Amino acid sequence: MFTVEAPQITAPPAAGLRDRAVDASALAFLHVDRSGVIRDWNPAAEKLFGWTGAEIIGRRLTDTIIPPALRSAHNAGFARRLVGGDSGGLGHPMEVPALHRDGSELRISMTVDALEDEGFFAFVTDQTDGHRAQQELQRSHTLITAILQHTTAMISAKGLDGRYLFVNGEYERIFQVTAADMVGRAESDLVSASVAAVGRGHDEQVIRSGAARTVLEEVPFGDEIRQYLVTRVPLTDPDGSVYGVCTIAIDDTERRRSEDVIAAGEQRFWNTVNNAPGMLYQYRMEPTGEPSFTFVSDGCRDIFRLDPDDLVASAGQVLDMIAEEDRAVFAATVAESATTLEPWDWRGSVVRHDGSRRWLYGVSRPHREPGGAVVWDGMLLDRTRERSTELDLEAVRNDLADLVDRLAVLSVTAPADPEPVAELARLVAERDREALSDLWRTALRRERADTILAGHDGRLLVRLRPRGAGEIGVSCFRLDGPA
Known part of the structure; x- marks a missing residue:
């Protein structure tokens, strides 16, 4: 008499391979059963949320990574999926808040799918930095809008025909008009014909020369004549053609252009320039090909770890920092912009003296001077994040x-x-x-x-x-x- 030993049943090789792949993935992976209890948690999830697998497996998802303010809504949605079979959002990335073990809030992108009786599984990526970057961009936009609407300078823009395209809040307050009413109207609708003619003459000088111009203008208000320090800047299309004039008028009446008031206005200008995101600059290339910076804002300190005076003294310091693999494209784009006078647009990286790398986005508009030199006015933005x-x-x-x-x-x-x-x-x-x-x-x-x-x-x-x-x-x- 003899017996036959029953074959041993083992898990398919694919299961072990899957587990190893999930553990090795940079994506956070978690598995929640139908009662909301965490059953699987890979190393990437440990790194993202701060909980080790041994600590969190067996605990409820609601009590760990769901922010307290969202736990009721999460429980209700979880119940709907179980009872009603609601499959909305399954298989699609969702961006939601989450909670780190230390109590800090994360912003995550999560793709959830069902495992029928085994509950649900999800792959998760950290979107916290991207979410914060978007918020910072929105704050920058809000800051610019606030400056335009709450500055004590009157700011307006007019087309080539002299009709208004835009006026800011201070302009509305001084002339007791609304921005909507001013669009399409001319300056002569607000002031006398003689005052309007002076302003129009200055506009035309800026349009013809394509260069900014600052003058002192007198404007009568009833029995009072007020003096304004007025800066006009040409507005240009991407091809460099002028389509209008931006006017910034500062009331200089009280001090009659005293040195203190001029210094304060200049300081406000530099504060705006130096607090703008990135680095504002003017870059010049002689007909011989020799480059130089004629102006650099304080933003160069953050980007290059150099002072503005250093860059003005030697533009070669910046050019030497350009990463080896990006130099050919940089040189080609500058040469093309100098030839065509089309806007310069470049993305690349620089390696600073301390060895750290920064990724930059540069954009500027060129114009050619009578002597043949090409001058670019533009900005560099740090896009490392x-x-x-x-x-x-x-x-x-x-x-x-x-x-x-x-x-x-x-x-x-x-x-x-x-x-x-x-x-x-x-x-x-x-x-x-x-x-x-x-x-x-x-x-x-x-x-x-x-x-x-x-x-x-x-x-x-x-x-x-x-x-x-x-x-x-x-x-x-x-x-x-x-x-």
């Missing part, structure tokens, strides 16, 4: 693509034919072929389609994604457990 975010996103995309390739039983892009692609059909058991056909028809309608079907040796998670014209992305993953 933005570039770092781009590199992080690129790494996440690569990690995700690698993860899909490692986990997928099948990953192809197929023509959008009436019938499911043959490679996929061969993986699905006969009893679920009709369900596969329904899923395929959904994808043919250019809709995302996901479901779990029976395979020949277990369950399959099938994902269909419309691609370019006439194509469907097909991904098929093998799941644990019986069909």
Whole structure:
């Protein structure tokens, strides 16, 4: 008599591979069961949220990474998914607030999908820096608007025909008009014909010369004559042609152009220039090709760790900092702009003396002087944070693509034919072929389609994604457990 030992049943190799891939991914991964308890938590999640897997597995998601103010809403939404089968948002990235273990708030992008009876899983990326950058950009916009509307200078813009395009809050207050009423009207609608003629003459000088001009103008207000220090700046299109004039008028009546008032106005101007984002500059290239900076704002200290006087004394210091791989493009764009007088636009990086790298965005408008020199007025913006975010996103995309390739039983892009692609059909058991056909028809309608079907040796998670014209992305993953 003899016995036959029963074969040992082990998990499919794909399961171990999947676990290793999830653990190695730069994407944070978490799995929550249907009661809201965390069941899986990879190393990237530990790094993002501050909880180790041993500390957080077995705890409720609501009590850990959901901000207190959002916990009621989260619980309600979770209940709707369980009771009503609400699938809204599944498979789509969502940007939401989250909570770090130390109590600080994060901004995350989370893609959630269902695992039927096993609950839900999500891949998460940190969007905190990008969210803060957007807020900083909005604050900069608000600051500029506040300066225009609350400065004590009258600021206006007129077209070539002398009619107003814009007036600021101080202009409205002084002349007791509204900005909406002034658009399309001429200066002669507000002041006498003789005063308007003087202003129009100065406008035309700026338009003809294409250069800024500052003069002292007298404006009668009833029995009083007030003096204004008026700066006019040409407004130019990208091709360098002048389309209007911006006027900045400062009331200089009280001190009669005293040195103190002039110094205060100059200080306000420099404060505005030096507190503007990035570095404002004027760059000059002689007909011989010799470069120089004729003006540099204080923003150069943050970008290059150099004083403005250093750059004015030697432009070569900045040119020497340009990263080796970006120098050819920099030189080519400058040469093209000098030849065509089209706006200069450049993205590249510099390596500072301390070895740190900064990614920059430069833009300026050139004009040619009578002697043949080309002069650019523009600004450099430090986009290091933005570039770092781009590199992080690129790494996440690569990690995700690698993860899909490692986990997928099948990953192809197929023509959008009436019938499911043959490679996929061969993986699905006969009893679920009709369900596969329904899923395929959904994808043919250019809709995302996901479901779990029976395979020949277990369950399959099938994902269909419309691609370019006439194509469907097909991904098929093998799941644990019986069909």
